[in-house]
Amino acid sequence: MTATFALRGPALLFCPGNRPDRFAKAVAAADTVILDLEDAVGPDDKAAARTAVVGALADLDPAAVLVRINAPGTPWYDDDVRALSGHPQVALMLPMAARAADVEALAPHPVVALCETARGVLAAPEIAAATGCAGLMWGSEDLVADLGGRAGRAPGGGYRPAVEEARTRILYAARAAGVTPVDTVLVDIDDRATLRSDSAAAVAAGFAAKACIHPAQVAVVREAFRPTDDEVARARAMLAAAEAHSGGVFRLDGRMVDAPLLAHAREVLRQAAP
Template sequence: MSTNHGLPPLTWLYAPGDRPEVVGKALASGADVVLVDLEDAVAPDRKAYARAATAERLTDLTPVPVHVRVNAPDSPWADDDLTALAALPGLAGLRLPKVTSPADVVAVAEYAATARGGTVPLYALLETALGVERAFDIATAHPAVRGVALGESDLRADLGVRQDAGLDWSRARLVVAARAAALPAPSQSVYPDTRDLAGLAASCAHGRALGFLGRAAIHPRQLPVIENAYAPAEEEIVRAEEIIKAAAREQGAQALPDGRFIDTAVVREACLTLSLARRRR
């Protein structure tokens, strides 16, 4: 069972919905959130089985939060996915793929709220140039939206990007949109090479520098690499503790003895650093 309730999630592990045994292993993997995939990981002739198996799993509460990536709004399976899952007690969130407009989000939010009799947290995946261009409008489309993320494989194809750096503008755009919408920092998209752990670590370091927080994974072996990449270093923890202590002594903007300036934004960042540090204690 996850021990990080109340702390920012760093690891989100995908598992195909038509393989219940893999979903079970994902729930025991130590990931902060399990993402059951009904979309790309499931062949068309397995969609109905994946949906039924996932609904059976989510009839009861699960040891860690489970989000379900349903099929895209314009697919022939989207309505059936929502009908089967929206009201289930074990559903902690819906991941909406290929979102291109606020209307995509509003329609799902309203349907899910009616089915459940309350809000179902929604996470919009932006996978096209149009989705990225509308990032802020999508992020603020409905109060049920709790996060946004990129689907980099589809976005790469849509943009015709040949090198990874070609996605950095879109990544920065997403980070800014999430912050402007008062949403948590987005998590990084999956790193597809499950054996290249050094490459994953370097990619996570780059994502952290851009303002991302945590990452989706497609194999349990990727989880500790993501955790380590996003965990604050000891010097970051020490600095955060100094900032919190200084802020407690005096209100308003001020400087530490070494000249470093602190204000409300710096204190907020220090609080996040200490929250992440508590995950490892």
């Protein structure tokens, strides 16, 4: 875990590394922009995308930017790492993360590890605990392919059990290690209903952020993660009542309030902060 980088959320937005004309708009639209050198860029455009991303970093706030490099073992990984070595404060997203050593090899960069294979999901606790790990995200599309499955989505909504288990494992591993858990993207850009449902499920479970692949998805994610006015009011009332007590449990509006409920109230107010 790194103490020098805090991942901004809740809306992370992927932006192709070979589209520098979109960088500034993506940064303005999202809480964190992910400049992508991997899936969004074809083999013939890798070098140009790398040059564009590195050239733009001097003008971007490193606290609001991730760079998704290509996976270890690919022909572009070493060049990506070498090109970004001049920006050690910039966090990297590591695709196909499978070992803690993959994260630690990128020091001193903070790393958001993307677990999108069976091996990566099973190794998530070790990856999340690796020195330099700042966040953990899971990837549904690559995971289904790695599992040999045909579809990750359940007919009635949500994910099929094998995929939902991976989602849960990533959440547990991240929270246990004290790093930021990030929910996967929805590739159907126009399906706002599913995005809204997925985002609500993510925040209810404990994810701190969700990744987007199109600017139109950002507002939906932010709305789902933002506490309602009633939730904020209840949290404030609960914390105010707690100050009037000397400690231990107390009763408020017919409910017993203890330390876990107070922790939840503080988290609600943190999420509601502008």
